[in-house]
Amino acid sequence: MPKKSFRQAVNEALRQEMERDPAVVIMGEDVAGGMGAPGEDDAWGGPLGVTKGLLGRFGRGRVLDTPISESAFIGAAAGAAATGLRPVADLMFVDFMGVCFDQIFNQAAKFRYMFGGKAKTPMVIRTMYGAGFRAASQHSQCLYPVFTHIPGLKVAIPSSPYEAKGLMIQAIRDDDPVIFFEHKAMYDEEEEVPDEAYAIPFGEANFLREGEDATIVAIGRMVKFAREAAEILAREKIECTVIDPRTTSPLDIESILESVRETGRLVVVDEANPRCNMATDISAQAAEQAFDALKAPIRMVSPPHVPVPFSPALEDEFIPSVEKICAAVRAVMAAPARRAA
C-alpha cells in the first residue's frame, strides 16, 4: 500500500469527494492561490499546499478564493450548505475563528435545531491548530475545546494520515457542520493510506493498543506521543491501553469508560490549554461515571495556562512530551490502591 503524507491524505479525500459529488466545493483564503499570476493551475493550494492541484482539476467554479474576510466566507459557506451545496471552507489558522465565530456558533450550529430539524448544514471548516511550528501565540492554539462546547457542531481531530483521509470523507458526507482540525506540525508525517475512498464513522474511538494497567486517552498529535510512551512503558512491564477519540463531538465516552473500568487508571493527554479542555472534560466524566473503578487519581497531561511561547526553548517545554506522559502513567501506577470501604 502506498505511503502518503497527512497533507496528501487530506488532499486525496477532498479530490475523491469532489469527483464523487458535484455539490462539494472548497473555498477560503488562497485555497486556489496565485490569483492573476501565470501558471495558476499549479497554484499554491493554501498556505501549506493542502489543496494543491484541485484548482487545475476542478476549476474556479468549485475552488473559490475568497477575500480576507472570515465572517463573509464562513457565513457564505453556511448559507451554501443550508441551500444544497457541501462546502469545505478553509479557516486557515483556528486562531482566526474569533472574527467569524457568530457565523459558526449562532448560525451554522443552530440551523438544524431552530428550523425544527428541517434544515441541514453539511459544511466542513478545515483549520490548522497546534504548537511546535515556531508560529507564536496567535498561530499555535488548540481551540477544539471551544467548538466541542457548542451543541450542533461536530469536531474531528485526526491523529495520522490514515485517520485524516477517512475522517475528512466522513466530514464531507456528514449533514452537520464539522470543524476539522489539522495539526500543522503533522503535514509531513507519512503512513500507509489506501487509494480507495473510505469513511471513518464519528463518535467511535480508536484503540491503538490494549493493556491492563492504565488507560491513556490522547487527542490529535498527542496520540502518537501517547503510543510512543506506551511502548516505553511496556518495556517497564506497564501495559497501557491507548485511546484516540477521533472526534471530541460526538465523544465516544462509553469506550473510554469501558477501558477505565478495566484498568482503573486514567491519564488524559491534551495539547489544549488546561482550563476547560478535553482532558478536564474526559476526566470529569470518568470521575462521575467510573469513580468506583479508579485505583488512583486521574492525571492530566496538558500545557501550562499560558499563551504558546514564541521562544523555541519555551515552546518545546510547553508542549506535552512523551516523557511527561510516561511520568504521569508511572505516577498513577505508583499511587496506592484505595482501601476497600
Added chain:
Amino acid sequence: MPDIAPLTMPKLGLSMTEGQVAAWHKADGEAITAGEEIADIETPKITTALESPAAGTLRRKLVGPGEIVPVGALIGVLADPVTPEAEVEAFIEEWRARFAAEKEAEPEAAVPEPERVETPYGPIQVLEAGPREAPPVVLIHGFGSDYQSFLLLQPLLASRFFTLAIDLPGHGGSTKNLPGPDPASLAKAVSAAMTARGIEAAHLVGHSLGGAVALALAEQEPARALALTLISPAGLGPEINAEFIAGFIAARRPRALATVLALLFADEKTPVGHEVVEAVLRAKRLDGAEAALSAIAAANFPAGRQAYSLRHVLDDPARPANVVWGRHDRIIPASQAGRLPAHVKVAIYEDAGHVAHMEKPEQVARLI
C-alpha cells in the same frame, strides 16, 4: 540426528523481519521429539507455535519472553543430553558469528508487495510469490478475508510453486463492484486474474467461500483447474455459522472483531494480532466493502444455511483433490468432509479449527 541443532526465529509470512518468543512450552533440559511444540512465536500479525525441527534435549533458551529478535536469529539450542557444555557454547558462538556475518553481507530482501491487475470485472489485487517457471498454484481466500489469509501457507508453497493469492471482488484491494455475489460470478473474476497473470491452469487452493469459488471455477472451466485443495470449503453441505457471518459484517471495533475472528480457530485464544484485526477493519471501511460483503452473505448463506451444493464437481476422478478440515471447525462443521468420492483425499486435523492453513500450515503445504 546431528549432535546439536539450532532453534531459530521462523519467518511467518513474507513480510516478517522480526518476532518474539511469547512463551516457552519446554523447560531447560527437557527432552523433545521432532514436531513437538516448543514455544509460541508472536508478531504483530499472528501468534503461532514453533514446532521442533529435530529431536533432542532443550539445552539453551537464548531469548526471553517478550524479547524481539530478527528472523533467523538463534533462539535456542537442542542437543544430546551427553553433549558437553563446552561444545554447546562453541556451537552458539560460531552460529552467532556466522549469522552476524550473513546479516552484514546480505542486503534486506525486498518484501513482495501485492499488485492490482486490470480485468474486465475491474481491478483485482494479487500477491505473487515463487519462481514463474514453477507449476502454478492459485490461492483463494474465504469470506471477509484477503490474500493475507495465506500469510503462512504461501511462503511455504513459494519454494516449489509459482503462487498467486487473489483478493476476491468485494475484498481486500480488489474492486468493490461484484460481478455477482455467487461463487460462479466470483470465479469469473479469479479466472480473469489468472489470465492477466498468464496462468492457463493451476492447482486451485480455496478456503471456505474460496473453496466454493474454486469448485465453481473447476465446473465452469474444467481445464483451468488441474487439482483442487479445499480447506474447510463452502459448497459441501448446508450448515454454516450464521453468527460468524453476521458478527463479522457488524463488527466495527477491534475488540468486537477480534472476538468474531477467534471463532475461526480451534481454541478460544485468538492468535490473530492487532495488525491483522486493524487491517480487516480498514478493509471493511472501504467504500462499497460492507455492501459487497452483505450481498455475498445474502446470496451464499441466506437464513443461516448454505444456498447450494457443489459436491458434484468433486466427482471427476481425473482431477486430484484434497479436502482439509479442522475437527474443531466452528464455522463449517468437519462432518461435511464425509461421503466424498474415493479419489478425494480427506485430511482432518484434530487440533485445528476453520483455518487449517493458518493453524497447520506445514501439514497443509505438504498435501499440495
